[in-house]
Amino acid sequence: MLEIIDLTVRVAGKEILKGVNLKVNAGEVHAIMGPNGSGKSTLAQVLAGREDYEVTRGSVSFEGRDLLALPAEERARAGLFLGFQYPVEIPGVNNVYLLKAALNAKRKCAGEPEVDAYDFLALIKQKMKLMQMSEAFLTRGVNEGFSGGEKKRNEVLQMLVLEPKLAILDETDSGLDIDALKVVSMGVNSLRDPKRAVVLVTHYQRLLDYVIPDQVHVLTGGRIVKSGDKSLAQELERRGYDWVLESRVA
């Protein structure tokens, strides 16, 4: 589904990603772990189409298409979703309007009619219940005045409504208490499907207790330096990231 080859990216003149290689097949859940400043968020943002990040080398294909040639909005309509590490507050733009517009943009792209207003409301209420969100969020501005945890739930809510083929969740677990983590994990798990894939970008192994990854990668210094199965995450938790660097040198 997603194939990243030798991806090199500069941000504000500084090379952050230095040749990332990654292949994600449909039905898989991948976790990308790594210390602060390793380039995890840059990778997530560049896949979603952030314009001020400069790709200097490499390629990314998504279902056989050249992902890097598409603007952000077309990537989203093609089925890619980024759950933001820091979801933006947009006062004055209603949370539900945004979601409805997003869903309709995707449906239009797929040649489907716009969603019926009542059907949409029923759908969103059902998903909000799953995410244990109060219906008060229906009337608020996008992320406006939401707590950190509420913002993350809102990201997962959007993901559930948009049903992407590939979801990239950038530290969706950070700042969550254990109950919220369970809710968010349940949301992610409900999307697991042989036709979809999920990339979890995370600092901690904790999320991976609830969303079991097929593969774990360690990103550090702008490269993926180690890959393995879920046991790699546990090992990292025990031994820290320095262990990966040291074992690599050795």
Next chain:
Amino acid sequence: MSVGLQTSSASPAALRSFEAQWRARAADALRPAREQAMQRFLKLGLPSPRDETWRYTDLRALAAQSFVDAPHKARGEIQPHAALPLLDGLPLSATVLMVNGYPSLNPDDAAINGIEISSINELSRLDPSNMLRFLPPASDADQRRWVLLNTALFRDGLYLKITQQLSTPLLILHVSAGDGANDVAHPRVIIDACPGSSATIIEHHVAQGEHTPLNNSSTHIALARDARLEHYRVFATDPGATHFDSVDIHQDQGSECKQFTIVLGGGLVRATLEGNLRQRGAALDSYSLLVGHQNRHVDCVNIVTHGAPDTRSRQTARAIASDFSRVIFNSKVIVNAGAVNSDSQQSCRGLLLSPTAEIDTRPQLEIHTDEVKCAHGATTGRLDPDMLFYMLSRGLDRATAQSLLVFAFLADVLTGMSVSSARSAIENALISQLPDSQLLRRFR
């Protein structure tokens, strides 16, 4: 009495033409106040960029024109509704039509409970001293220059006395409809709110026909004790129109005023607001929504004076400029000596939508007493790239995302409107000025 010749052949043509208009006026009951105003106007001349509040607006082209009085037109000569989607579905207690400053009163208007609607000329004949109370003393302040001329030259005007609590808005429809390229009109409105009364009054300025007169309008608002008023002035004239508009608000004890200035049309719009919180507990919330579009030049001046203790003012301005437009927002809060516990806030934000547009905001404070709370902030920038990226990453196309963000930027002003029918009417008119209006309508 008459004013001696003040202009000479060296004076700007506009000034000479205003003097000629003055000389042609028959004396009326308001003559002393008018004469004083005209003398002062001729002495001071047209404002220039050397004047503090005129720094950004150059009137040289206007000064070279010779103006004549815009014609008095009858109600039947005007078809305002054709050009006015703003009014669709707005429940109103009354619509008062003013064409080129002449009120065109309907006999039915006299029967509305809680409000008296009259012509200024008629009342001046009956009770000139009462009417003189509402004519301001002549002032040298440069922001009042066009008010002087209005006082001297208004042909007639509208006097509204609010005696009770009105639940539905009253609309004053100002139609500008000239016969030639050099017409000038001086519309005058007086709103006299009795103690404890409340009302919503919308002044809507539109143009009809090929020639839009130079518009020099002035509204004087007096709020007696505990009166409440929500006042709107909406400018929606054509791109060639020049409009000078001044609103003066005088507030007594415990009175509350919400004032909305909404610029959606016109070529050069100068909108002045002077708030005078002259008694304890008076509160003024002013909201400005200034849309610069094409070559429009919008120059907005707000001056609020806290003249008594425990007074409160809020100024919220949102300016948007696209194309080659320019929007200026100057606001000033003055706290007089003795006006302790005054509380004021000024918030001006500008949004630039094109590299050739310009926004200038200047919040100022002048404080002559201790024990006050005054805050101000001004920012101008482009659409927030993080917000835009967030929306794009959800699949919205760029035009929709930008329109939604522009609309969201104005939310602080729109949500201040307490009359929902007025709000939705203004939102509708506003949306049609923004890019991708069809898209935006679907989101409301």
